[in-house]
Amino acid sequence: MSKDAPPTVDQLVDDLIAREGGFVDHPADRGGATCWGVTEAVARAHGYGGPMALFPRGEAAAIYRRLYWLRPRFDAVASRAPRLAAELFDTGANMGPAVASTFLQRALTALNRNGKDYPDIEPDGRIGEHTLAALDAFLSLRKGSGELVLLRALEALQGERYLRLAEKRPANEAFLYGWLANRIGQEELPNRHRL
Incomplete structure (x- = not known):
């Protein structure tokens, strides 16, 4: 390899x-x-x-x-965008696959230029045919940089959620540094695959 x-x-x-x-x-x-x-x-x-x-x-x-990996259909995402699937897997393991899938659905909907590129997706936390079709359309339209932009959107949503968890429950502050250091910015931290 x-x-x-x-x-x-x-x-x-x-x-x-x-x-x-x-x-x-x-x-x-x-x-x-x-x-x-x-x-x-x-x-x-x-x-x-x-x-x-x-x-x-x-x-x-x-x-x-x-x-x-299999149940949330991140394998289907991997066949289209392997780096995106790796992020979804890691986020899903930490926050739940439905949360990771919802992040993807929200990002794809926000990036569809008001429905001009593909229809909005219901953020139901399940990777189905509508989500995969939107991902295909987005990647086709945004060749080269599309996957990286989606990665950044997912990481932004993930980081905001971590901060909110720490604000809502002060005991979570014990984990915040590790969450931010080890779960966001995969391409820059040690012990993560360079993406």
């Missing part, structure tokens, strides 16, 4: 797990105990019954592929 090749889903999952690290049970985290970034509630919902500190990395990887 060339240096400029987009990352595979396996690479995205490996990078995400490396950033998330092993077992954590931070008192300010409403999600409770996590391992490899997977909350105890998600692990239990997928059949894991053991202690979270021993949650297998392979099970975490399988959950990320299934719930945060």
